[in-house]
Amino acid sequence: MASETAPPSRAAPRKLTGKKQEIDDFIDQFDTFLFDCDGVLWQGDVLLPKVVETLEMLRSRGKKLVFVTNNSTKSREKYSKKFEKFGIPVKVDEIFGSAYSTAVAISRVYQIPKGKRVFVIGEEGIEEELDAEGIPHFGGTQPLGFPDDEVAEHCGPDPTVWAVVTGLDRKINYAKLAMAFGFLQDPEVHFFATNFDSTFPTHGKLLPGAGSCSAPLTFMTGRGPTTFGKPSQAMMESIERKYTLDKSKACMVGDRLNTDIKFGIKGGLKGTLAVLTGVSKEHEILEAGEAGEGPDVYLDCLGDLLG
Numbered sequence: 215m216a217s218e219t220a221p222p223s224r225a226a227p228r229k230l231t232g233k234k235q236e237i238d239d240f241i242d243q244f245d246t247f248l249f250d251c252d253g254v255l256w257q258g259d260v261l262l263p264k265v266v267e268t269l270e271m272l273r274s275r276g277k278k279l280v281f282v283t284n285n286s287t288k289s290r291e292k293y294s295k296k297f298e299k300f301g302i303p304v305k306v307d308e309i310f311g312s313a314y315s316t317a318v319a320i321s322r323v324y325q326i327p328k329g330k331r332v333f334v335i336g337e338e339g340i341e342e343e344l345d346a347e348g349i350p351h352f353g354g355t356q357p358l359g360f361p362d363d364e365v366a367e368h369c370g371p372d373p374t375v376w377a378v379v380t381g382l383d384r385k386i387n388y389a390k391l392a393m394a395f396g397f398l399q400d401p402e403v404h405f406f407a408t409n410f411d412s413t414f415p416t417h418g419k420l421l422p423g424a425g426s427c428s429a430p431l432t433f434m435t436g437r438g439p440t441t442f443g444k445p446s447q448a449m450m451e452s453i454e455r456k457y458t459l460d461k462s463k464a465c466m467v468g469d470r471l472n473t474d475i476k477f478g479i480k481g482g483l484k485g486t487l488a489v490l491t492g493v494s495k496e497h498e499i500l501e502a503g504e505a506g507e508g509p510d511v512y513l514d515c516l517g518d519l520l521g
């Protein structure tokens with residue numbers, strides 16, 4: 215009988231005390247830090263304390279920084295403007311977003327056939343990344359072009375539609391969902407989601423995340439989407455290729471257990487660091503630790519890495 219190897223057990227999450235030697239030892243294990251953005255660097259349009267100085271400190275120690283965000287509302291180009299606004303120097307190429315990850319998968323992995331297009335439930339970040347990859351699309355931020363009470367006449371099937379792509383859409387409505395539902399009834403039409411976050415943190419509160427935009431379609435169709443954001447390992451593989459990432463020297467920093475920390479653990483990164491400025495609370499981190507799903511270490515906020 216084949217013997218099953220138990221997964222290696224993981225130590226309980228440890229809170230870093232902030233002592234200089236301890237912080238230095240932690241940082242020195244890594245050559246690359248993958249940073250989640252919302253809830254780690256900022257909350258909505260509020261920059262979190264000492265973020266600029268912490269990132270500067272890591273760069274001055276020769277660390278490679280990659281910003282891995284599930285936020286699909288902005289393209290990498292537009293997201294870099296958000297960094298600039300906060301005074302964080304960044305190159306567009308250091309940003310890896312779920313909209314980009316999705317567009318790259320559609321054009322380079324799945325290779326959408328000529329003459330086909332995708333229907334978008336989402337914002338301009340998805341549209342711009344699809345444009346950059348030359349993928350025809352409709353829906354999204356464009357008006358649907360018919361009165362709401364005529365929706366039944368515009369619901370699929372449509373042989374030009376190859377996929378439905380969902381992301382966070384703060385203007386989602388019944389007509390968009392009805393159209394997507396119509397297209398997805400054809401089992402040949404792919405169902406993709408940039409990411410699956412149930413919520414995201416902003417202004418000290420939680421708001422519905424991108425997962426809440428694809429969930430009604432799952433309820434209607436019984437189909438779950440393929441996702442390209444954290445914790446999807448399709449995203450990790452793209453990052454590994456693009457940045458020639460050495461996983462044995464990389465650390466994932468995030469605020470959310472079931473996206474960021476899971477992404478780092480599943481991806482086999484050497485380290486995971488959680489911060490308490492976003493979604494997951496300290497008791498949840500400790501509970502996750504008991505199930506072997508917690509981060510290696512955690513801090514109150516990223517700025518505590520300054521010691």
Ligand SMILES: O=C(O)[C@H](O)[C@H](O)COP(=O)(O)O
Nearest residue numbers: 251252284285411414423424
């Ligand atoms: O649902 C969303 O789109 C996300 O929750 C959100 O934008 C997360 O971004 P991240 O924390 O990965 O930067």
